[in-house]
Amino acid sequence: MEHTCPKCKVGLTEGQLDHAGPLRVYKKGEGAGLFGPDTKQMDDICPFVCPECGLVEFYVPNPGKFQ
Ligand SMILES: [Zn+2]
Known part of the structure; x- marks a missing residue:
């Protein structure tokens, strides 16, 4: 997917976070059970x-x- 800087109007370059292990995000309150949220509900950052x-x-x- 192509993303554009809102200030410079140039294409953004995809980067990579320097982090050990996957850094993911999920919808707040989703699957808050004993074992935590399902990883299928998570998405990469x-x-x-x-x-x-x-x-x-x-x-x-x-x-x-996240809908
Ligand atoms: Zn910019």
Whole structure:
């Protein structure tokens, strides 16, 4: 998916977080049970960086999980 910097209007470059293990996000309150939320409800956090001003935006590949 192509993302654009809202200030510079240039394409953002996909980055990678320097983090041990997957860094994921899930809908707040979803599957809050004994074993925690199902990993299928989680989505990866993907950073995109503007090569002009350095702005970082985070996106998930499957935003439909948050509807
Ligand atoms: Zn920018």
